[in-house]
Every structure is written in C-alpha cells, then in structure tokens.
Amino acid sequence: MGRVYVAGSINMDVVATADRHPKVGETVAGRQVLYFPGGKGANQAVAASRLGARTTLIGCLGTDSFGAELRAFLGDQGVDLGYVRETAAAHTGTAIITVANADNTIVVIPGANALLGADDVGIVPMVKGDVAVSQFEIPLPAISAFFRRARGTSATTLLNPAPAQAVGRDLLALVDLLVLNETELGVLAGIEISDGHDPARILDAARRLQTGLDQTICVTLGKRGALALAGPEELVVPGRAVQAVDTTGAGDCFVGALAAQLAEGATLRAALAFANAAASICVQRMGAGPSMPTAAEVAAVLNAS
C-alpha cells in the first residue's frame, strides 16, 4: 500500500454564517463566527488520513497561535507533519469565508503558504506506489519541483488546480491525474463553461487539456457527480442527493479520498465512486478539515446504495 504525500496550503478558516450573502457594498447581519482548520492542502491530507492512508503533509506555518492550533489538529488526525516547517517571516495562512444557504465565498490570504519553496519539497522520500498531491495555494515552482521529484520515483502525481489560474503545458505534462471543477476547467482550457453544461461539452474541454493518453482528467460536478476522461475512456459517476449545509472543502475531500484509494491500489472507477460518496458526507457538515469522513462512514453510504 502506498503513502499519500500532499504538498499544499494550511489555513485557519474564519467563517461567518448568514441568511444570505451581502451584495457588493452591502452589510448584512451574520449569525455566527466559527474557526475551522482548513487550507486545500491540509484538507486533502486530513481526508486521506481519516480514510486510512498513511499521509504526509509538506507545508509552511507561521509561529502564531493559528499555526499552533493547526499543527495540533493535523497531528490528531494522524497526518505526518515531519515536513511542515514554521517561519517567523509571515503569519499562518488565513481564509475569510462567508457561508449562506450552503454556498460559500472565500478570500484566502496565503501568508506562510507563499513561502513554501522547491527546497521544501525536494527532499521528500517518495517511492513507486505513492501518490503525490498538490493544488494552487502554494507557489507554482514548488509544485513543479514536487511533481518532478515524484516522477523521478515513479510515484503517481495528482493536481487539483484550485483556485484556478492559467498555467503552461509544462506543468500539466507532469500530472498523471488532474482533478478540477467546471470553473477551473474553463480557466485552464480557456473556454466559457457554465454550471449545467452538457457532459459532451465538458468532456470535449477536458480532451483539449489532456497532455497525453496516459493522463486522466476528472471533472467534479458538485451534486451532479463527476465525469472522467481516462486516456480515451469516458467514465460517469452519478451524483448523490443529500441535504448540503456547507460545501467548503468538498472538492478537497474528493481529492484526498481519490488519492487514498489510489495509494491503496483501487481501480480508477472504484476510487471515483468512493471519492464521490466521501464528498457527499462532507457537504452535510459545517467546516472544511473537521468535516472529512472516515472509511467506515463512506463504506456505510456505499453499502446503503
């Protein structure tokens, strides 16, 4: 069984809940302010670890109280933090999140995450069978260095290009499995994709991005499930009807679960179905890191359907 290595962001999420989102220039009364461990990298690592994978996180924290709290939380989830360093040069990454009607808006201030460099990821001891995961909340040169190292050891590389930004084909060519939502697909493929587009158009955009037939592209569609292009093969993962309370971290849950399954040797089809079920549990809970499910919870959902 392989290990999951996540090079990524670690944030404290400061969450305001309200009955509706304010319009630009408007003030609305909120209901609660909550503090949740978050950050796309940390969320993905927590998901993989809670789902049974041996998981190592590579990241950077500030020497402040948020950093100390996040380190304690991640350690409690069984995540190996041997490659998480601390810096006094920046504050711990922080996300300001508004949640209303289960939808969110997020402003991320990277802080220490922006100081993660190629040196931090270049010493990670990966081997064949491991899965190397990253996202776009750390600098691109660190991601490239991490994936080049993974490729050098024959580990599988998984990129979640979130938050979306246009990138060169050279980074995408280092990726075995690209997992992204419709918005991110639109940005990376350079085309307009709106919610509700038909599967043929989504798969067509994915085909444009694919750098080779050995690359898999998985497009998550929220409550409509997911589509994947595995080489030339198209896979459809049906959506699951649940009552969402907070979708923050659902994409991270999907990515972490997929990585855990692939490290365990599952087929892509089985891993996608598992990740979809895991994300459907995550959206029924408030917060990002703490809402990641356990393997037993996902098994119960899969057995019930």
Ligand code: RIB
């Ligand atoms: O994907 C959700 C995450 O995005 C939040 O936890 C927040 O920290 C931002 O990074």
